[in-house]
Amino acid sequence: MTTTxxxxxxxxxxxxxxxxGAVRRGIRVVNLDALTYAGNRDTLAALDGDPRHVFVHGDIGDRALVARLLAEHRPQAILNFAAExxxxxxxxxxxxxxxxxxxxxxxxLEAARDYWKSLQGEAREAFRFLHVSTDEVYGSLGETGAFTEDTPYAPNSPYAASKAASDHLVRAFHHTYGLPTLTTNCSNNYGPYQFPEKLIPLIIARALAGEPLPVYGDGRQVRDWLYVADHCAAIETVLAGGRVGETYNIGGNAEKRNLEVVEVLCDLLDARRPRADGRSYRAQIAFVADRPGHDRRYAIDAGKLRRELGWSPAHSFEQGIAHTVDWYLAHQDWVARVLDGSYRLQRIGTAA
Structure with a gap:
């Protein structure tokens, strides 16, 4: 039987x-996406015409639609990536x-619970609901230490607070209704197909456009960087072998200051797409007012995932960031298509 x-x-x-990645490995995927500004069918162009990929334009909040999809396609798992x-x-x-x-x-969760209760025997035993979340729910770290699965939640942005609430709902549905859930909390992702409002693709796009490269505050905020392909592999690992009801942290073991990331990007672009005037792209770096409530440092301890399921990142930061720059340079047409009139690489989120 084909896995769905x-x-x-x-x-x-x-x-x-x-x-x-899943479709290429033979999984049949029913893909539900609301196609907000950051959702883009161009990302999935390679799957056009593939019968293993069923795309549905819709919202996770549409209970009737989700119930119909579950009844029609009978998936063995739900993986929730949908989020602002x-x-x-x-x-x-x-x-x-x-x-x-x-x-x-x-x-x-309500639709998943009702569907799971309708299953019988092995199908019910095997079903999983995997919720993809973020390390930002834990708040900010000092100079030392790392987030573990036992770190208390302390979200500092509206985004982090909303993800913390969703994590708690997933936990509650497991403990209250028995829904077989799994939750993953990941560090900062980067790689192909990232919307150009995020740091790495934003810096690449603005550098090539000859625009200032905005660095918030002093640029010394620290993030743990995780290559997206490694994250995807970790999620599949958790889905296959994670203990029901558990949370697993996923990190790249690659702590970098934001300014350091920007400088690495400039150096890679200097080598691959030199400026016409011969100067480094570093000349475009511009320090700007910091983000309100900006967390100072995140770091993930992924030891539980490594010990229990044997996962570790396959890419170093140096490998992943070089591949990412090469991908964006080779796919400038994709960047141009995803940038619409509502976002043109400008600064947002200043709470002005």
Missing amino acids: WLVTGGAGFIGGNFVL SHVDRSIDGPAAFVQTNVVGTLAL
């Missing part, structure tokens, strides 16, 4: 990469984040 998964948010950055995910946008408009990340996740 319902993937929500599968036209976004992480979800799109996940769907591309950009901190700056959550500062400007938190309501959309609550609607998708909290209300939408609740509706999806």
Whole structure:
């Protein structure tokens, strides 16, 4: 029997990469995406005409639609990537984040619970609901230490608060109703198909356009960087062998200051696409006012995932970032298509 998964948010950055990989390995994917600004069918162009990929334009909050898809396609798992995910946008408009990340996740959980209860025997035993979340729910770290699965939640942005609420709902549905859930909390992802509002594709796009490269505050904020293909592999690992009801942290073991990331990008572009005047792209770096409530440091301890399931990242930061720059240079047409009139690489989230 062909394995079928319902993937929500599968036209976004992480979800799109996940769907591309799963379908290529023979999984049949029913892909539900609302196609907001960050969801893009171009990401899935390689799957056009592939019968193993069923794309459905719709919202996770549409209970009737989700129930129909579950009844029709009978998936063995639901993987929830659907989310509003950009901190700056959550500062400007938190309501959309609550609607998708909290209300939408609740509706999806209710549909999943009802579907799971309708299953019998082995199908019911095997079913999983995997919720994809973020390390931002844990708040900010000091100079040392790392987030573990036992770190108390302390979200500091509307985005992080909405994801924390969704995580708690997933936990509650497991403990209250017995729904076989799994939750993953990942560090900062990067790689192909990321919407150009996020740091790495934003810097690449602005550098090539000859525009200033904005670095928030002093640029010394620290993030743990995770190549998206490694994240996708980790999610499949958790889905296959994770203990029901558990949370697994996924990290890239690659802590970098934001300024350091920007400088690495400039150096890679210097080598691959030199400026006409011969100067380094570093000349375009511009320090700007910091983001309101900007967390100082995140770091993930992925030891539980490594010990229990044997996963570790396959790409170093140096390998992943070089591949990412090469991908964006080779796919400038994709970048041009995803940038619409509502976002043209400008600064957002200043809470002005």
